[in-house]
Amino acid sequence: MPTSAAYQPEPRFADLGDEYGDPARPADFPAALLRRRNDRAAATVGLETLTDAEWTAHFGRFEPLPGQPGPIAMRYHGHQFRTYNPDLGDGRGFLAAQMRDDRGRLLDLGTKGSGQTPWSRAGDGRLTLKGGVREILAAEMLETLGVPTSRAFSLIETGEALQRGDEPSPTRSAVLVRLSHSHIRFGTFQRAAYLGRKDMVEALVEHARSLYHPDVAAGDVPGFLRAVVEASARLNASWIAAGFVHGVLNTDNLNVTGESFDYGPWRFLPSYEPGFTAAYFDHSGLYAFARQPEAVFWALTQLGGALKLVADAEPLTEALNAFGPAYIQELRAAFLARLGVLSLGEAADQRLLDATLALLREGGEALRWEPLFFDWFCGFASSARALGGPRGKLWQGETFDAFRFALFEHAPNRPERLEHPMFARPEPEEMLIDEVEAIWAAIEADDDWGPFEAKLHRLRESGETWALNAR
Ligand code: AMP
Numbered sequence: 001m002p003t004s005a006a007y008q009p010e011p012r013f014a015d016l017g018d019e020y021g022d023p024a025r026p027a028d029f030p031a032a033l034l035r036r037r038n039d040r041a042a043a044t045v046g047l048e049t050l051t052d053a054e055w056t057a058h059f060g061r062f063e064p065l066p067g068q069p070g071p072i073a074m075r076y077h078g079h080q081f082r083t084y085n086p087d088l089g090d091g092r093g094f095l096a097a098q099m100r101d102d103r104g105r106l107l108d109l110g111t112k113g114s115g116q117t118p119w120s121r122a123g124d125g126r127l128t129l130k131g132g133v134r135e136i137l138a139a140e141m142l143e144t145l146g147v148p149t150s151r152a153f154s155l156i157e158t159g160e161a162l163q164r165g166d167e168p169s170p171t172r173s174a175v176l177v178r179l180s181h182s183h184i185r186f187g188t189f190q191r192a193a194y195l196g197r198k199d200m201v202e203a204l205v206e207h208a209r210s211l212y213h214p215d216v217a218a219g220d221v222p223g224f225l226r227a228v229v230e231a232s233a234r235l236n237a238s239w240i241a242a243g244f245v246h247g248v249l250n251t252d253n254l255n256v257t258g259e260s261f262d263y264g265p266w267r268f269l270p271s272y273e274p275g276f277t278a279a280y281f282d283h284s285g286l287y288a289f290a291r292q293p294e295a296v297f298w299a300l301t302q303l304g305g306a307l308k309l310v311a312d313a314e315p316l317t318e319a320l321n322a323f324g325p326a327y328i329q330e331l332r333a334a335f336l337a338r339l340g341v342l343s344l345g346e347a348a349d350q351r352l353l354d355a356t357l358a359l360l361r362e363g364g365e366a367l368r369w370e371p372l373f374f375d376w377f378c379g380f381a382s383s384a385r386a387l388g389g390p391r392g393k394l395w396q397g398e399t400f401d402a403f404r405f406a407l408f409e410h411a412p413n414r415p416e417r418l419e420h421p422m423f424a425r426p427e428p429e430e431m432l433i434d435e436v437e438a439i440w441a442a443i444e445a446d447d448d449w450g451p452f453e454a455k456l457h458r459l460r461e462s463g464e465t466w467a468l469n470a471r
Pocket residue numbers: 087088089090091092093119120121122123124125126127248252253262264
C-alpha cells in the first residue's frame with residue numbers, strides 16, 4: 001500500500017529559497033537490504049502502510065515520497081571542538097522529506113550515508129552498517145528514557161565495502177534515515193552570519209520561529225533565542241538524567257528545537273564518572289559527561305553571536321543568561337521523572353537531586369547508573385523490592401539514608417507502573433558498550449540480527465513501562 005491518509009507532506013525548507021541547500025543525488029548502491037523499518041515512528045507520519053518494496057524504493061533508492069521536491073543537501077558551518085569550520089554542510093546526507101506528524105509537528109526525514117554531495121570534501125558520503133546500528137540503539141534507548149530525540153526511521157544495508165580508520169576494514173555499508181524535529185542547526189545561522197548576510201539570518205530566524213517556536217512573536221529575535229536556550233537546557237538535563245554522553249557537541253550537531261540527533265561515538269555511563277568521554281578523538285575531554293551543559297551553553301553563545309547581526313546584544317545576552325536557571329530547573333524535573341516521584345517544591349526537589357547525585361558519586365563502579373533508578377522507581381513504593389533485590393546490600397550507609405529520606409518525602413507518581421513484569425526482573429535495560437559490541441559482533445560474524453531485534457523489543461517494552469514521555 002502507498003502512504004496512508006495520515007501522511008501530510010509539507011516541504012517547507014524550500015520556502016527559504018535556493019541559498020540554504022543544494023539538490024543532491026543519492027548514490028547508486030549495489031544492494032538494498034532492508035534491515036530495520038521503524039513502523040511505530042512511521043505510523044506517526046502516515047508511512048507505516050508502505051510495503052517493504054515501496055519502503056526500500058523511498059529509503060534505499062530515494063525515489064521522492066508524494067508531495068516532496070527531492071533531496072536537498074543542507075548548507076551549514078559550525079565550530080568543531082571550538083574551531084570554526086566553514087567547509088561543513090550535509091556531506092553524507094540530505095533532507096529527503098518534510099511532513100506533519102500526528103501531533104501537528106513539522107518533522108524531517110533526513111539521511112546519513114546516502115552518498116556524496118557538494119559538501120563531502122574528501123569523504124565518501126557513506127555510513128558504516130555498524131554506525132547505523134549504533135545510531136538506532138542510541139535513539140531507541142534515549143526514547144525509552146524520555147529524552148527528546150530524533151528517531152531512527154530506516155536502515156538499509158547497501159552492499160559496499162568501506163574503509164574506516166576506526167573500524168576493522170573493509171566494513172559493511174548502510175544508509176540510515178532519521179525522523180527528526182528539524183535539521184536547522186546552530187551552524188546554519190553561523191554560516192549566514194559568516195557570510196555577513198543579515199537578510200539570511202533574518203529569514204532563518206523567521207523560518208525557524210514560525211515553524212518550531214510559534215509562541216514567540218514575529219520579529220522577537222531575543223525571544224527566539226530564549227526559546228532555543230530553554231529547549232537546549234531541557235535536552236541537556238535529560239541527557240544527564242539518562243547518563244548519556246553524546247560525544248560530539250559541535251555547533252552543527254545541535255538544532256533549534258532542542259531535540260538531540262546525530263549519534264556517532266556516543267556512550268551511556270556505566271556508573272557516575274563526571275569526566276567520562278565518549279569520542280576517542282576528544283583528547284581533552286571537552287565533551288565529557290559533566291561538561292555537556294558547558295558545551296551546549298558555549299554553542300548557544302555562538303548562536304547568540306550570529307543573531308547579533310539582527311538584534312541588540314543586551315537582550316540576546318539576557319536570553320543566554322536564562323540557560324543556567326533553566327538547566328537546574330529541568331535537571332530537578334528530569335531526576336524526579338526518572339525516580340518516578342512528584343514535585344514537592346523547589347527546595348525538597350533540590351535536596352533529592354543532590355542526594356541522588358551524592359549517592360551515585362559515593363557508589364562508584366559498584367553502583368551502576370540505571371539500576372539506581374530501576375530499584376527506587378516511585379520511591380517508598382519500591383522499598384521492599386529494592387532492599388530484597390540483588391543490590392540490597394548497596395542500599396545502606398549514611399549517604400543512602402540521606403537519599404532515602406529525601407526520596408520518601410516525595411509521593412510516588414503513577415505507581416501503577418510498578419505492576420509491570422519488568423519490575424519483577426533483577427536487571428533493568430542498559431546500553432553499555434559491551435552489550436552494544438556484542439550486538440554488533442553477532443551481526444558482523446553471523447549476520448545474526450536476533451540480539452539486535454530482541455534488544456529493541458525489550459527497550460520498547462521498558463519505554464512503555466517507564467512512560468517517561470507522559471510526565
Ligand atoms: P559529523 O561529525 O558526523 O556531524 O560530521 C561532520 C561533517 O563531516 C558533516 O559536514 C558531515 O556531513 C561530514 N562527514 C562525515 N562523514 C562523512 C563522510 N563519510 N563523507 C562525507 N562527509 C562526511
